[in-house]
Amino acid sequence: xEAYVYNTNLETIxxxxxxxxxxxxTRYFQEGDFELYLPVxxxxxxxxxxxxxxxxxxxxxxxxxxxIKITTDLENSSYMTVSGPxxxxxxxxxxxxxxxxxxxxxxxxxxxxITENAIEPDVLxxxxxxxxxxxxxxxxxxxxxxxxxxNLLTYVSETCKTYGWGFKVTIQNDSFVFQLYKGMDRSYNQxxxxxxxxxxxxxxxxxxxxxxxxxNYSNVALVAGEGEGAERxxxxxxxxxxxxxxxxxxxxxxxxxxxGEISDEEYEQNLIQRGEEKLxxxxxxxxxxxxxxxxxxxxxxxxxxxxxxxxIKNEYGMEAAPIIIxxxxxxxxxxxxxxxxxxVK
Numbered sequence: 001x002e003a004y005v006y007n008t009n010l011e012t013i014x015x016x017x018x019x020x021x022x023x024x025x026t027r028y029f030q031e032g033d034f035e036l037y038l039p040v041x042x043x044x045x046x047x048x049x050x051x052x053x054x055x056x057x058x059x060x061x062x063x064x065x066x067x068i069k070i071t072t073d074l075e076n077s078s079y080m081t082v083s084g085p086x087x088x089x090x091x092x093x094x095x096x097x098x099x100x101x102x103x104x105x106x107x108x109x110x111x112x113x114i115t116e117n118a119i120e121p122d123v124l125x126x127x128x129x130x131x132x133x134x135x136x137x138x139x140x141x142x143x144x145x146x147x148x149x150x151n152l153l154t155y156v157s158e159t160c161k162t163y164g165w166g167f168k169v170t171i172q173n174d175s176f177v178f179q180l181y182k183g184m185d186r187s188y189n190q191x192x193x194x195x196x197x198x199x200x201x202x203x204x205x206x207x208x209x210x211x212x213x214x215x216n217y218s219n220v221a222l223v224a225g226e227g228e229g230a231e232r233x234x235x236x237x238x239x240x241x242x243x244x245x246x247x248x249x250x251x252x253x254x255x256x257x258x259x260g261e262i263s264d265e266e267y268e269q270n271l272i273q274r275g276e277e278k279l280x281x282x283x284x285x286x287x288x289x290x291x292x293x294x295x296x297x298x299x300x301x302x303x304x305x306x307x308x309x310x311x312i313k314n315e316y317g318m319e320a321a322p323i324i325i326x327x328x329x330x331x332x333x334x335x336x337x338x339x340x341x342x343x344v345k
Contacts, residue, residue: 001331003036003063006053010174014047016054020079021332026061028166028183028307028325030157031088034063040070040078048082053171058301060170062087087169087176090128091153094118097126099148101262101270106163107139107180110156114178117152131169134179139165144266145273146255162280164323166307183307187321196304199313204297208314209289218248218282223275225252225267235271237279250278286344288312288322291337300327300338312342320344 001024002017016022019038026032034054038044054063066084085092094117102109111133118128141163147155160167166181186196198205220238227233240246252274257267298304306327313319322342329338 001056001058001329001336003054003056005047006055007049008051010053010171013052014043016047021330024056024059024061024063024329026059026086026306026327026329028323029161031092031153032061032063032086032326033084034086035081035083037079037081040072040080044080045070048080053087055171061168062171064089087171088167089153090131090169090176091118091156091178092151093128094126094152096147096150096152096155097121097123099146099256099258101146101266103144103266104142105139106141106143106159107137109143110159110180111136111178113147113152113155128176130174130176132175132177134177137180137182139163139180139182143273144269145277146262146270148254158277158281162277181307183305183309183323185309185321186304187309187311189309189321194303196298196308196310197313198292198298198310200315201313202297204293205312205314206293207291208312210314210318211287211289212284213287214284216282217284218246218279220245221248221250221275221279223250223252223271223278225255225271226257233267233271235268235275237272237275246282248278248282250275286320286322288314288320288342288344289339291339300329300340310342 001022002015003022004012005014005016007013016036016038019036021037023035025034048065048068050065050068052065054065063086064084065082067082069081072078091114096113097117100113100116114133117126119131119133121127156167166183167179168181169176169178184193186193188195219240223235223237225233252271255270255274304310304324306324309321309323311321322344324340325343326341327338
């Protein structure tokens with residue numbers, strides 16, 4: 001791997017190709033990050049500055065330098081560690097400033113939130129000058145909800161996870177371009193795309209770890225909106241009973257009808273949407289992590305990509321078609337590895 005360094009004007013000022021290690025992590029539902037470990041030198045100190053950007057010729061993700069640590073040692077070599085988040089993190093610098101009622105296609109609602117809070121905000125100082133929206137893809141899923149004060153990145157990330165979408169911010173023509181996207185299905189559940197299967201029987205699955213977690217699981221929500229005491233407006237989601245019933249209280253007092261401006265039907269739908277979002281956060285999760293053989297069989301960025309659905313099977317016959325939600329690429333003295341994390345939806 002090699003990385004080009006860009007200054008805050010997005011001018012190329014150097015290249016990093018001699019290092020002890022580089023870890024480059026990209027994620028489907030949220031921002032990624034990187035860590036670069038290399039010798040200290042006057043050239044590297046000058047080149048790797050706070051808020052400069054790192055980009056790779058074989059990857060469209062962009063990293064921002066946010067932390068620089070220099071360790072000097074008179075007896076051994078002196079090293080510096082440079083790290084930071086990916087460019088998607090610029091959304092974290094904004095909150096959803098005003099009470100916003102979202103109704104309609106989810107894709108358009110996300111784009112509206114980014115536009116109103118970072119691209120064309122009422123308060124001009126909130127504008128992120130380089131930020132633009134990418135292509136509208138026409139996803140048909142809909143939502144009805146109300147949001148106020150949420151961190152913009154967190155809300156976009158949680159919404160994308162709910163609907164199974166990825167998002168990224170790339171640099172195109174000196175602009176930061178926000179784009180939603182969906183990975184491709186390469187599992188046995190379809191017959192349109194070539195299969196991608198990781199399994200010990202194919203000698204391409206070196207190590208695996210399976211985790212099922214129902215610790216925080218809930219399947220019934222009591223959502224309480226505006227009002228006081230017995231007059232408080234509520235909605236109930238879920239119908240499970242007996243020991244199969246796991247209850248959750250959702251305080252949605254911040255969801256407002258604006259003194260009748262929002263109809264009763266719309267308000268109830270807002271409460272239901274909030275309840276669905278909170279229940280989604282408590283869902284049972286199944287996660288597979290694994291280290292795959294990168295020199296044979298399937299190759300990352302050629303045969304499969306971040307966000308794709310693939311087929312996996314471990315030595316105990318446990319089989320699933322999970323989404324690749326994270327890829328950790330690393331290169332050091334031992335060579336290159338790509339370690340994916342999968343999550344069953």
